[in-house]
Amino acid sequence: MDLIANHISHRFGDLAVLDDVSFTVSAGEVVAIVGPSGCGKSTLLSILGGLLQPTSGAPELRGAPPADSLNPLTFVFQDFALLPWASVEENVEFPLLHTQLSATQRRALVDDALRRTGLTDFRKTYPKQLSGGMRQRVGISRALAVKPAILLMDEPLSALDSQTRELLMEDFVRLLADGGMGAVYVTHNLEEAARLADRIVVLSRRPGRIREVVTVPMTRGERGEAAAREKLLALQNQIWSLIRNEAIDAEREVQHA
Amino acid sequence: MLDRAAADTAKDSATRRVRFRGAGFVPASSRFGGWIALAFVIAIWQAAGSTGLVNPLFLPAPSAIARAIYQLAISGALWQHLSASLLRIGVGWLLGTAAGVAVGFAIGLSRLARGVGITFISALFPIPKIALLPLLILWLGIGEEPKIATIALGVFFSTAISVYSGVDAVPRNLIRMAQSFNVPFATIVRKVVWPGALPAILAGFRITASVALLLVVSAEMIGAQYGIGAFVLQAGNLMQTDQLLAGVVILSVFGLAVGKVIGWLELRLLHWR
Numbered sequence: 311m312d313l314i315a316n317h318i319s320h321r322f323g324d325l326a327v328l329d330d331v332s333f334t335v336s337a338g339e340v341v342a343i344v345g346p347s348g349c350g351k352s353t354l355l356s357i358l359g360g361l362l363q364p365t366s367g368a369p370e371l372r373g374a375p376p377a378d379s380l381n382p383l384t385f386v387f388q389d390f391a392l393l394p395w396a397s398v399e400e401n402v403e404f405p406l407l408h409t410q411l412s413a414t415q416r417r418a419l420v421d422d423a424l425r426r427t428g429l430t431d432f433r434k435t436y437p438k439q440l441s442g443g444m445r446q447r448v449g450i451s452r453a454l455a456v457k458p459a460i461l462l463m464d465e466p467l468s469a470l471d472s473q474t475r476e477l478l479m480e481d482f483v484r485l486l487a488d489g490g491m492g493a494v495y496v497t498h499n500l501e502e503a504a505r506l507a508d509r510i511v512v513l514s515r516r517p518g519r520i521r522e523v524v525t526v527p528m529t530r531g532e533r534g535e536a537a538a539r540e541k542l543l544a545l546q547n548q549i550w551s552l553i554r555n556e557a558i559d560a561e562r563e564v565q566h567a
Numbered sequence: 568m569l570d571r572a573a574a575d576t577a578k579d580s581a582t583r584r585v586r587f588r589g590a591g592f593v594p595a596s597s598r599f600g601g602w603i604a605l606a607f608v609i610a611i612w613q614a615a616g617s618t619g620l621v622n623p624l625f626l627p628a629p630s631a632i633a634r635a636i637y638q639l640a641i642s643g644a645l646w647q648h649l650s651a652s653l654l655r656i657g658v659g660w661l662l663g664t665a666a667g668v669a670v671g672f673a674i675g676l677s678r679l680a681r682g683v684g685i686t687f688i689s690a691l692f693p694i695p696k697i698a699l700l701p702l703l704i705l706w707l708g709i710g711e712e713p714k715i716a717t718i719a720l721g722v723f724f725s726t727a728i729s730v731y732s733g734v735d736a737v738p739r740n741l742i743r744m745a746q747s748f749n750v751p752f753a754t755i756v757r758k759v760v761w762p763g764a765l766p767a768i769l770a771g772f773r774i775t776a777s778v779a780l781l782l783v784v785s786a787e788m789i790g791a792q793y794g795i796g797a798f799v800l801q802a803g804n805l806m807q808t809d810q811l812l813a814g815v816v817i818l819s820v821f822g823l824a825v826g827k828v829i830g831w832l833e834l835r836l837l838h839w840r
Contacts, residue, residue, distance in 0.1 A: 361743055381748050391744035395762045395839040404758065405748035436839050456748065 311375045311382060311459045312336050313494070318357055318367035319517075320350065326517035327353050330367070333511055333523060335460060337373065338489035340530075342503035343496045345513030345521075346553055346560035351496045352388075352464050354518065358494060359383050359462045375459040376490075380409055384458035388465040390445045392437040392452075399424065399433040402452045423455040427481065443474030450481070461493040467502060475502075482506055483530055500546040505533055512549055515556035522552055627809040635813035644798075649817065651793040652783050655711065659718025660779045667723045667775075668768070671730020675764070676756065681731075688727055696721040697785045704790065714786040721782045722775040729771025733764030766840070769833050776825040780818065795821075 313335040320328040327350040335341045343351050356362035358369045360383065375382035385391075392401050402423050406416045424430045427447045437445055446466060453461055467475040479502060486493060486506070497503050503510050510524040526545065532538050609629050615621045616628025623631060639645035673680035674688075696717050703713035737760050745755045787796025795814050802810035 359747060361747060383747075385744070385747045387740065387744060389740055391740045393741060393759065393762070395837075404745075405750065407758070408750050408754050438839065 312372040313358060313383070313460050313492070314370040314372060315354070315358060316368050316370050318354065318364045318369065320353055320357060320362070320364045320366075328357075328364070329517040329519045331513070331518065331520055332367075333520065334372075335492055335494055337459070338492050339509070340486055340493045340495060340507045342507035342510045343494065343513060344498070344500060344503050344510060344549060344553065345518060346515045346557040347498070348516050348560050348563070349513045349556075350516060350518035351513060354513075355385075355462050355464050355494060355496050359385055361385075376457065379457045379459050380411075381405060381456035382459040384453045384456055384461055386446075386449050386453050386461055386463040386466045388468055390437070390442075390449045390469075392445055392448055394437050396436075397433065398429055398435050398437075398440075398448050398451075401437070401448055402429075402455050405452060405456050419455045419457075423451040426454055426485070427451040441474070442470045443478060446470060446474075446478060447481070450478075450485070454485070458491060461491060461495075463493060463495045465497055466495075468498065479505060483534075487530060500549050501542075503549070504542045504545050506530070510549060512552050515560050524549060624806065624808055627812060631809045632812045632816055635809040636816065639810075639813060645817070648793050648795050648798045648814075649821075651791070651797075652787065652795045652821075655714050655718060655786070655794065656779045656783050658711075659715040659783070660722050660775065662715070663719035663722025663779075664726050664772070664775065666719070667726025667771075668730050670723070671727040672734060672756070672760075674727065674731040675734025676760070684727070684731075688724060692724040692728065696782060697789070700786055700789055709790065714783070714791065717786050718779050718782045721778045725775045725778055726768075726771055729767050729774065730764065733767025733771070734760055736767060737763030766833075766837055769829060769837065772829050772832075773826065776829065777822065780822055780825075784818065 315331050315333050318328055318331045319326070331350075331354060333341070343354060345351055353362065357364045360369065371382070393404060396404065399420055402420045403416055406419060409416075411419070420433075421430070424433055427450055429444070429447055429451055432440065432444065437448065440448070446469075449466070467478055470478065483506065485491070493506075495503065495506055504526060507526055510526065511520060512522045512524060513519065514521045524545065526533075526542075528538055528541065533542060612626075613629050616623060616626070616631070621628075627635075636645070639648075670680075670684055674684040675681075699720065700713055700717050703716045707713045707716060741759050741763060742755060745759050750758070783794065784796035784799070787794035788800045791797040795818055799811055799814035799818075802808070802814060
């Protein structure tokens, strides 16, 4: 199943946020969206996931989702969005409650998702008892439980410390390794984008337009090797040179606001 | 010059502990402090009464109040008055709460209901509900109904306000998360909005329990033969201040018991906080 951004534009009142953004996320592909602060990255993700109605254009799907997918487009949120009154396993089970699955089937899905994210021993724990990294793991586990075709990740690591970010990045690489699941990954962090994405969509300053789409010229498996580091660094520098001046302008704009 | 340098070096190498400046401003209370203070006040009160320092007509000693409560209990009058008040409070509170929760959720979840509901609540909430009792007697007769209706009205407005405020305070990111998983509206209300609003709803229960107590006493003072309010008024008219204060103590104990029940509910239902 492909996800298509078809000439998406969006305004908040008089403020133009996105202007004619078009690209396609093919099945199993990981696309990162980067750009200066306020360029509409998160707005674009909300539109792609059907949580926000664009002013013009539309998000579209092409092809059937995998047969076992219960929620083809599934978000992983920056702020985790966990139910604080529910335990880890209840949070993971939450999106399954309204489905036709039996309790046994739900249980199997929850067990599998918890196992894949290393949360099996924490199933009875409540979110407030967990660290930020573990909370995001619960968010990822909840997303995996519905067997998504495409993960929509809105700066999933930005609220975490650098060590936890590194560990979760390794988890993402592992989860996306087999190509069975695609992702749209919104981030400020060019290193994350270069490590995870097959293609990087670079947005301009507000209103966000596509400045360039950069293809990462190696597989995710190859990126872990020492020889790849220089190439990835060069790629990050190339993207940074595209957005640096606009990022400075955007920063000044935020400070003056 | 050199001597001074040596003295400075000695001064610099001496250590001193950084003064602790972080004490206080912690919202914690000592476990028995309140009870000890209460016992102390009662002891002084009792001593003042026993020594004749205070005229027992104006302020009977705690022992006299305890005696009055005991006599009320063994005569059966305590239960007669208390049961009448409990019935009115119970039925009135339940009716007001049920209606308040329903209307509060409607206002919190529906744009139309919010527009209509908040206008009416803003207009009617400030009215002292006891002022409506004569009208309610006209409408409903002189039985239990107008007293129960007065309590229900008082409870309704506070409950509705606390419920829609609670619904408004539910983090929107949780609702968006549920929507992103295609969770149906009813399930979002049941599994996200209701638990999210529960802290505000339970805080509202504390207020409405006090409102119900206040209104039952007022209503019983205006038109009732039995009930703690009627008993207190009657004792006051007969200058039986020990009986009057016995009624007040019973009301206080009842209020305390209701507070404990709500505290227990909070502990059970909001353990995740």
